[in-house]
Amino acid sequence: MQEESIDHFVHEHTLTLIQSDNNDFCYGCGRYFFEEAAYGCTKCGNRKYLHTDCAERPTKITHSRHPQHTLVLKLADAPRKCAACHYNVWRIGYFCTSSGCEFQIHIQCELAAGVKHVADEQICIQHPSHHQHQLILMKKRHSFNCDACGTMETGRSYVCIACQYWIHEDCAALPPTIDYNHHHHPLSLAFYLPTQYTNFFYSCDICTKDLLVNRWVYHCQICRYIVHIKCATNPPTPTEFHDPNDQEVASFPVRDVHEDLIKPFVTRERGQMVVIPAPDDQKYSFPFHRHQLILVSSSISEIDDDDDDDDDDGEDGDGELACDACTMPIFPCKKHQSFSSSSSDSYRYMSCGECKYFLHLACFNLPPELPSHPLHKHPHHNLILEACPKLEFWTKCNICLFLSNGLRYACRECNFIVDVKCASLPKAIKHEAHPNHHLYLKYLPTRGDGRQGVCRGCVNTVWFGLLYKCSSCSFTLCSICIFLPQVNKHGWEKHPLPLTYEGRFNHPGDFYCDSCELEMHPRGWMYQCGHCDTSFHATCFPEASGYCRNIKFGQQYNVRGDVHPHPLTFKLVTTKLRCDVCRFTDIGPDPAGLYCSSCNFFMCMDRCTSWRLPQILPVE
Numbered sequence: 001m002q003e004e005s006i007d008h009f010v011h012e013h014t015l016t017l018i019q020s021d022n023n024d025f026c027y028g029c030g031r032y033f034f035e036e037a038a039y040g041c042t043k044c045g046n047r048k049y050l051h052t053d054c055a056e057r058p059t060k061i062t063h064s065r066h067p068q069h070t071l072v073l074k075l076a077d078a079p080r081k082c083a084a085c086h087y088n089v090w091r092i093g094y095f096c097t098s099s100g101c102e103f104q105i106h107i108q109c110e111l112a113a114g115v116k117h118v119a120d121e122q123i124c125i126q127h128p129s130h131h132q133h134q135l136i137l138m139k140k141r142h143s144f145n146c147d148a149c150g151t152m153e154t155g156r157s158y159v160c161i162a163c164q165y166w167i168h169e170d171c172a173a174l175p176p177t178i179d180y181n182h183h184h185h186p187l188s189l190a191f192y193l194p195t196q197y198t199n200f201f202y203s204c205d206i207c208t209k210d211l212l213v214n215r216w217v218y219h220c221q222i223c224r225y226i227v228h229i230k231c232a233t234n235p236p237t238p239t240e241f242h243d244p245n246d247q248e249v250a251s252f253p254v255r256d257v258h259e260d261l262i263k264p265f266v267t268r269e270r271g272q273m274v275v276i277p278a279p280d281d282q283k284y285s286f287p288f289h290r291h292q293l294i295l296v297s298s299s300i301s302e303i304d305d306d307d308d309d310d311d312d313d314g315e316d317g318d319g320e321l322a323c324d325a326c327t328m329p330i331f332p333c334k335k336h337q338s339f340s341s342s343s344s345d346s347y348r349y350m351s352c353g354e355c356k357y358f359l360h361l362a363c364f365n366l367p368p369e370l371p372s373h374p375l376h377k378h379p380h381h382n383l384i385l386e387a388c389p390k391l392e393f394w395t396k397c398n399i400c401l402f403l404s405n406g407l408r409y410a411c412r413e414c415n416f417i418v419d420v421k422c423a424s425l426p427k428a429i430k431h432e433a434h435p436n437h438h439l440y441l442k443y444l445p446t447r448g449d450g451r452q453g454v455c456r457g458c459v460n461t462v463w464f465g466l467l468y469k470c471s472s473c474s475f476t477l478c479s480i481c482i483f484l485p486q487v488n489k490h491g492w493e494k495h496p497l498p499l500t501y502e503g504r505f506n507h508p509g510d511f512y513c514d515s516c517e518l519e520m521h522p523r524g525w526m527y528q529c530g531h532c533d534t535s536f537h538a539t540c541f542p543e544a545s546g547y548c549r550n551i552k553f554g555q556q557y558n559v560r561g562d563v564h565p566h567p568l569t570f571k572l573v574t575t576k577l578r579c580d581v582c583r584f585t586d587i588g589p590d591p592a593g594l595y596c597s598s599c600n601f602f603m604c605m606d607r608c609t610s611w612r613l614p615q616i617l618p619v620e
Contacts, residue, residue: 006039008055010048010075010092015039020049027091028054029108056138057107061094065105069098073107084109125158127172129191129216133160137169146171148191148216149230171216171229178218180232182206183225184505187218187232194219197226200521203454206231208474223505224522249438252431253486253499257328257421263362265424274365284350286364288387288407289324289357293350293364298331321349325363325407326420327552356554363407363420370409370423374443375399375466376416383409383418393570393605394551397422399466400479404550419550421483422466429468432486433457433501433525434475439468456501457481457525458538481525481538483549488527488541490515491574497527497536515540516589542590543572556619557594564601567619568594579604 005016010027018040020033027048038049059073065083071094079088082105089104096103123137129148135158143154148171156169177186193202193213202211206227211217219226254260266274283292321330331347350359370383375398387407388395394403399422409418427441433456444464453462453469453476460478468477488497492514503511504522511520514534520526527536542548553571563581573595578585581603587593594603594616 006055008039008050010050011041011046013041013043013046015050015055016042017052018042024049026051026054028057029106030091031108054107057110058136061110063094063105063110066096066103069096069101069103071095071103071105071110072097076104080104082106082109125172127158127167129167129172130160130163130165133162133165135160135165135167135172142166147214148172148174149228150212150215151230174216174229174233178232180218180227182235183220183223185220185222185225187220187225187227189229190217190219193217196224199519200459200523202226202523204228204231206235206473208454208476222508223502224508225505250426250429252429252482253484255486257326258323258330258360258362261421261424261426262326262360262366264426266362266365266367269367269370270365274362284364286350286359287368289352291352291354291357293352293357293359295348296351297348321358322552322554323349323360323363323406324357324552325359325366327404327406327550328360328421330358330360366407366420372411373399373409373416373418373423375445376411376414377445378411378414378416381411381413381416383411383416383423386410397550400483400550401465402480402550403547405552406550421550422479425466425482429482431468431477431482433477434470437470437472437475439470439475439477442467442469455481456523457484459521459524484525484538484545488536488538488544490527490536490541493529493532493534495529495531497529497534499538500526500528500535503528503535511535513537513540540589542592548572548592551592553592557616558619559594559603560615560617563603563615564596564599566596566598566601568596568601568603571595573602575600576602579608581608 005014008015016039017037020036020038020040023032024038024047025032026038028050031051033049038051039055040047040049057073061071063071073092073094075092076089079090080102081087082089082093083103084105087106089106093107094105094110124134125137127135138157138159141154142157143152144157144166145152146157146168147165148167153168157166158169158172159166174189176189180187193211193215197211197219198213203209204211204227205225209228211226211228216229217226218229218232250260250264263274281294283294286293322328323330330349348361350361350364351357366385368385372379372381373383376383385407388405394405395408395417396403397408397419398417400419402419404419407420409420409423410416425441428438430438443466444462453467453474454460455462455467455476455478457477458481462476462478466479468482469475484499486499488499490497503526507522511522511526512518513520513536515536518537520535520537525538527538527541528534538545540546543553553569555570556567557570558567570592572590572592574590576587576591579587579593580601584604584607587604587606591604593605593608595601
């Protein structure tokens with residue numbers, strides 16, 4: 001905002017900022033006012049009003065039309081023609097100070113060409129952000145939208161009159177490079193968003209808000225670390241918030257879903273520790289399986305031996321046992337992840353002696369009913385634990401939107417479905433990618449709530465569903481990325497691939513996935529091998545972290561008719577490039593479907609099973 005009062009040579013009294021009338025005109029430029037603020041005298045009623053811009057014009061300038069002499073702002077002593085518009089100057093204007101020179105110009109005509117202020121009253125600079133014209137220092141305080149930082153903070157400014165380019169004096173003085181405490185390389189100043197950040201959605205690494213193309217930024221040319229200039233020079237102070245009800249905070253990524261996620265969930269919901277059956281020959285009934293179950297204990301050495309035997313099984317090797325409730329491995333398999341830290345040297349699970357049906361102990365004790373979920377539109381409907389019908393192959397969870405064929409909590413009245421893992425999520429977690437603060441669970445019922453942030457894992461905007469968010473620094477994770485495993489294993493790689501949160505650091509080049517060969521977002525999480533310099537999308541591991549991550553494979557089906565005479569196994573297939581039934585070749589990499597290993601016969605899920613469901617029967 002402008003100063004409330006100024007001294008000006010047009011009047012002997014101090015001029016005060018007042019509200020003008022539409023019938024008044026400016027004594028400087030001659031334009032009428034339109035209900036705007038103006039400088040006028042409140043003592044004697046003199047009607048020599050001035051626009052705020054006209055009142056704050058510099059008293060001495062040099063002009064491109066008359067560069068040889070200095071021009072002075074003063075009252076006209078006699079009407080003379082303006083050198084620009086050729087109309088008489090009869091109020092105030094700029095006049096030549098040289099003896100015998102009659103050059104003069106209106107103040108409004110002076111704005112239309114290049115100007116350079118002289119003497120000590122005004123300063124002009126040539127700023128690299130605006131090389132077309134020089135910028136004039138405006139000593140009066142103005143309220144404007146800064147073209148550098150984008151804020152409306154009031155202060156002294158530099159302005160290009162011809163282009164209406166305005167920047168704060170502080171912004172104009174920013175150094176070309178700075179050392180920022182939270183980054184290990186110097187940051188370079190850019191006067192617009194560099195092109196390497198325009199191919200992907202980038203946000204500020206400090207405040208996570210959008211980066212505009214025409215605003216200044218500080219960025220690292222090696223790591224593609226980029227921040228607003230205000231965030232780099234005056235970073236926000238974190239305000240850590242802790243929920244007093246937080247008793248236990250789960251650590252992510254989870255090493256063992258059963259131990260770290262489902263077991264605490266069962267304890268919370270049932271109000272007691274998980275019921276562990278005694279290790280004897282007793283058999284137990286389970287409502288979602290027709291056979292009785294027994295307790296099985298496996299030591300780590302037995303697990304290692306089983307894994308060694310399964311390494312030779314090839315594609316049909318089904319040595320890794322998977323739970324039919326949460327679809328996760330019964331015990332950590334060394335092919336995919338390291339063993340979790342556990343005080344026990346054995347792993348117990350429930351098993352069916354007549355078929356391949358397995359359950360974690362916690363999944364065996366899942367509560368049969370839950371109150372309505374916060375994202376469920378009908379809070380008076382309870383969610384009932386039920387099994388996915390085998391003839392449906394899978395259903396979609398309404399929370400993470402992934403397919404699942406395990407147990408789920410469902411509302412039978414409105415078809416609302418939550419898989420076991422999403423139902424088990426705690427209110428607060430601590431993630432390895434953000435170790436300093438806790439992340440808190442937040443539910444987004446509809447898109448109408450607006451954008452809630454950008455997920456740091458997949459770099460996608462989060463509009464609805466659930467997310468985990470830091471209350472201090474807006475670090476956000478969506479329901480998809482929260483379950484990414486810590487380590488993955490690709491068939492092409494001999495080394496384990498750890499989940500990398502900052503692959504772009506010290507990597508100035510582009511990233512391309514070694515599986516799908518598509519360019520990767522440099523800021524997104526990826527699985528990387530440091531030995532082989534390979535990178536993979538998380539979604540390029542369909543069974544571990546892709547579209548099939550909540551699906552248990554291995555069920556066998558018979559297909560009636562002349563489709564195929566042998567039983568077919570529901571699984572992912574890596575050796576087929578087309579479906580043997582519909583003959584389509586665009587089935588994608590590692591497609592899911594029904595497969596016969598003896599005949600190398602494959603029937604895809606997308607086109608061929610949906611209209612043949614009455615002909616497909618599970619093998620009992």
